[in-house]
Amino acid sequence: MIVVVTGMVGLDKKSYLETVCRIARQNGNEVLLCNVGDMMYDEAPDVPPGKILDISLKRLHSLRRSVFKDIIVKARQAPHLIVNTHATFRWRHGLFPAVDFDQMRQLGADMYVCLIDGVTTMHQRLLEHRAVEHTLKDLIVWREEEIISTEMLCKGIDETAPFYCLARGVEEDTTETFYRLAFERHAKKAYLSFPMTAVAEMDTVLAEIGRFRSQMKRHFICFDPGDLEEAVLPLHAARAKREGRGHIDVEVGDRQIQLSADEVLQIERDINSQIYARDFLLIDQADMIVSFIPAMSDGRAAISSGVERELQHAHEAAKEVYVIWTAQQHPSVFITQTASAVFRTVAEALTFFEKRHLAE
Template identity: 30%
Template sequence: MSGEALVSFVTGISGSGRLSLLKEVQSRNDALKIIDVGTRMYKKSSDLGIQIPDGKILDMDPLALDYLRAATFEDILKEVEGLRSAGSAVSISTHVCFRWKKHLMHAFNFHYVNALNPDVYINVIDNAHSVYLNLLHDSAWSGRLTLKEVLVWRDEEAFITRMLAEYQRKPFYLFPRREDPSMLERILFKVEAARKSGSKPLPKAYLSYPITHVKGNPEVWKEKDEVKQKLKDSGVVVFDPISIEDSVLIDWAYEAVAKGKETVEVEVDGRVGEIKVKEILDAVGDIKDQIVVRDYQLINQSDMIIVFYPTKVLSPGVLSEIKYGYTHNKNVYAIFPFEESSPFFEYYTTRLFKDVDALLDHLREVGAL
């Protein structure tokens, strides 16, 4: 049975977990077809009788690499046309750039991106230390990039993907690799495919809260997770800023300095590696600035901001997010269990609620759910 055809252009740098995330979504919903451009390029080369050793494809002559990419995309275009006609949902998994041998290389062709005419662009990102460690354990990438270069490349990939989306006037999403895969499934099938078919899309919300306060109190952290789960159970696509946690690198680096250590040991998904403290300290500015820009993008792609605020102490981060969302045409709903609040907090808030159930009742009343 065919549904609403949807072509998504899904990008992410090496080590970001882009393809594995799509496979997790596919395991939840087998209506999703995945076309991985890198895999197809190696296969196309093999079909042509040319075997490319692992890790050597980016060392090819640029003209030969462009020809291989073009030949691969010719096949992909024909396949996508057939899937579109059948009303299928397909994700094109690809890079848009590579940071290779200290310079930036393009990884797409405007002609073929225009011919594909994707319905939505999605950039998958992961924690900087997770990507760094994944690359460290990849023979093609091990030792090639510093932490700062990983941060820069990750930002470049997101920026170019967003520019392609804006050029074609299509939706753009930043999606954290460690966010619930069901949220990406909802974006594809219940938001973008629904919108395209003329159906009502699910609402999307950015969950704002004072992270330092919430993380420091296990009971409050549990409350935050309960609020998030109730929103998800009610059909809301939730973007949680803690899904990307680069700031822990700064804490680890300062702890290492205090102990006289020159490296930080990191474990991610069972893999262990070390990052030089100097590399982290050199990237502190990048880490901090990207946190702000990234959270603002998560707000941009949301329909509303939902603030979980279990303290009377004002958080500069939350107040900045509230003001940004409110002045960018987003409704800002705050869960605030106290009687009195700051006038600045109230000024940039659409409405305050004592608990999440009262908020959900309101969203149902106004037709947002």
């Protein structure tokens, strides 16, 4: 198994992938991790840390090819290999590729994964390391460029190789999901659908959604839109402006940081368009969609237009569509006619899945 992993600056992919390798070893799979950046610095000891992209493009290109030549040799010897790289670089030279197609063909990767993370988390990491001068707009554009470039690289090299977009995770990391994508490829992949922004201040509903997400992740390889939550940022920024405040407070891990309300509002359109495109991408890379529609305090269904659109997209993409409808009101014909099955509780759905999917 050879996996190429891309992702923009500020992700800290190295520590994430080291955890993936540790999980693999615990399951009897020895994996060699090749960090392209570290290998390039090893070959250029005269270049100070953090300055590799400042050297001439000619030398950078030569260093990169030399490193990938070594990786191709290692790939023939290692039982399993993960290549930690970028699809693109964006620096003072502008935007330029981080890999060469001829060498990627020689490598012959079995899978491509583009890791992504929330804009606030990446912003905080870059501030801590003083790594790259940036704006929030820069980060959200770089992230989209990396996803598209990785998908094009994958399909340009081998149309049969799977490409996945995977978030690092907010409440818990997704290293176990990554491991299962690579080494349990027979397992069912599910996109989890549930209301988010519309129930952001409903603690009881959020708790129900949290239990649903946890239960599904114990049974399937899950692509969870909640692993990257940015939709609330513009809402908080707009509220701050109305209240005469110029910033918003955001929790990143165990820390609280401040973001300019104006800067957040400048990327509102980007956030919304990326959520729209990314969620459909996650549905397309799954085998099925499992949508949880909780009940509000008055018994009505907490269903959002986003969930309805996700269900329709999954249906039109010929995916298996499952809906867990806990509200008292009956689901509309637009739900029942497009769903493969509708359940009243999570327990009922799990019983069905255990009989139909988990035994496969």
